[in-house]
Amino acid sequence: QxxxxxxxKLLIRMKxxxxxxxxxxxxxxxxxxxKITNGTGIPDCRYYLExxxxxxxxxxxxxxxxxxFEQPECCQGHWxxxxxxx
Numbered sequence: 001q002x003x004x005x006x007x008x009k010l011l012i013r014m015k016x017x018x019x020x021x022x023x024x025x026x027x028x029x030x031x032x033x034x035k036i037t038n039g040t041g042i043p044d045c046r047y048y049l050e051x052x053x054x055x056x057x058x059x060x061x062x063x064x065x066x067x068x069f070e071q072p073e074c075c076q077g078h079w080x081x082x083x084x085x086x
Contacts, residue, residue, distance in 0.1 A: 004083035006075040012067045018045035021061035029065035037063045 016027050021040040029035045040061045047060040074083035 003075050004078045004085065006073050008071045008073050010069045010071050012069055014065050014067075015045075016041070016063045016065065018047040018060040018062045020047065020058065024061040024063065027063050029063065033065035033067045035063050036066050 012033075014030070014033065016024075016029065019027065021043055024040045027041065041063040043059060043061045045060050045062050046057045049056045049058065074080070078085050
């Protein structure tokens with residue numbers, strides 16, 4: 001019996017919104033995602049504050065998150081919704 005189903009594992013990565021680093025400890029990843037950064041996250045972004053007529057930009061932090069996703073796929077030589085062979 002040859003395997004018909006050869007699911008592909010995909011890693012989906014995303015970053016949370018940029019916020020002041022001191023506030024980023026509490027930041028959670030979206031549902032289903034795992035946080036892969038610790039503490040205040042990575043200080044690689046800027047966030048903006050609008051004050052009357054000016055917009056000020058400050059260095060901030062964000063977290064990196066990832067999610068493992070299985071994409072159903074048929075093995076070579078199989079196709080269709082049920083992965084039928086030739």
